[in-house]
Amino acid sequence: xxxxxxxxxxxxxxxxxxxxxxxxxxxxxxxxxxKELLFQISCSYTYEMxxxxxxxxxxxxxxxxxxxxxxxxxxxGCDGKDGLFDTIQRSKSHYHKRVYQCIKxxxxxxxxxxxxxxxxxxxxxxxxxxTAAVEWLxxxxxxxxxxxxNAYPYNNWSPPAQSNExxxxxxxxRSQSARLTLQKAFEFVPEExxxxxxxxxxxxxxxxxxxxxxxxxxxxxxxxxxxxxxxQSSSTHPLSTDQSLDDDDPSLDDTEKQDNxxxxxxxD
Numbered sequence: 001x002x003x004x005x006x007x008x009x010x011x012x013x014x015x016x017x018x019x020x021x022x023x024x025x026x027x028x029x030x031x032x033x034x035k036e037l038l039f040q041i042s043c044s045y046t047y048e049m050x051x052x053x054x055x056x057x058x059x060x061x062x063x064x065x066x067x068x069x070x071x072x073x074x075x076x077g078c079d080g081k082d083g084l085f086d087t088i089q090r091s092k093s094h095y096h097k098r099v100y101q102c103i104k105x106x107x108x109x110x111x112x113x114x115x116x117x118x119x120x121x122x123x124x125x126x127x128x129x130x131t132a133a134v135e136w137l138x139x140x141x142x143x144x145x146x147x148x149x150n151a152y153p154y155n156n157w158s159p160p161a162q163s164n165e166x167x168x169x170x171x172x173x174r175s176q177s178a179r180l181t182l183q184k185a186f187e188f189v190p191e192e193x194x195x196x197x198x199x200x201x202x203x204x205x206x207x208x209x210x211x212x213x214x215x216x217x218x219x220x221x222x223x224x225x226x227x228x229x230x231x232q233s234s235s236t237h238p239l240s241t242d243q244s245l246d247d248d249d250p251s252l253d254d255t256e257k258q259d260n261x262x263x264x265x266x267x268d
Contacts, residue, residue: 002029002032002033002036003036005018005019006019006033006036006037006040006052006055007040010051010052010054010055011051015055016055016058019033019055019058019059020058020059020062023059023062024062024064025064025065025066026066027066027069030059030066030069030070031073031078031079033059034056034059034070034073034074034078035078035079035081037052037055037056037059037074038056038074038077038078038081038082038083038084038087039081040052041053041056041084041087041098041101041102042081042082042086042087042090042098046095046097046098046101046164046165046169046170047097047165047166047167047168049098049101049165050101050165050166053101053102053104053105056074056105057105057108057109057112060074060109060113060116061109061112061113067113067115068115068119071109071113071115071116071119072119075119075120075126076125076126084102084105084106085126085129085130085133087099087102088102088103088129088133088136089129092136094170095170096140096164096170096171096172097164097165097167097169097170097171097172097173098170099133099136099137099172100137100164100172100178100181101164101165102133103133103134103137103181103185104181106130106133106185106188107181107184107185107188110188111184117188120188121190127190130188130189131189131190134182134185134186134188134189137178137181137182137185138182138186140172140174141172141174141178141179141182162175163175163177164177164178
């Protein structure tokens, strides 16, 4: 009954209120609902996920004595069903929109439930998985779209990105909503993780500069040696035969003048 109710009447407000009422202080019924929702999120088409994600958020924000257990179960999984972090890891290669909707759900959860965010920060298992998920989303949004080229700048126009929640397809749309989700997700990443990422980026840039500077110096030295060799060769180049025959020798002119002064009669 719960399975059919979730599959067919998820968007109805009466269904949401009924499930919330039945899950209140009822761990067994809560596990049934969470298990079915996690299954639908991990297996349904990405453009059909939105109602299940919204219902899961409603169940998770139910503020009773079992709320913390619900949060842990949706992150870790229950009764053999993958948790959200497992679904994210499994879908990174081929189902980008599924990953995005899971990340957006977690952002909404952390925004409305400080306890859920604290659970992730305090867990050595959840914390790196959350950081890796945000880094993945950042890399995907910064990546150059497939087929983009600057060869024809007059033809760079592209239609607006479609929604990652309602459009068909598996790869991520670089929409404004996705960028806002990423910006909000960074606010829930631990500060030390952000600092480590910045340090790694700076270290990589320094290493790159150190690797390239000797190459530049060697290139400059090679160019200088080539220019010096070419200069020496031009300075030591012998005169051509025509130049040696055509140029007048000043020493010969002086000798002829002396002969004319000593023997004027011969010259006459």
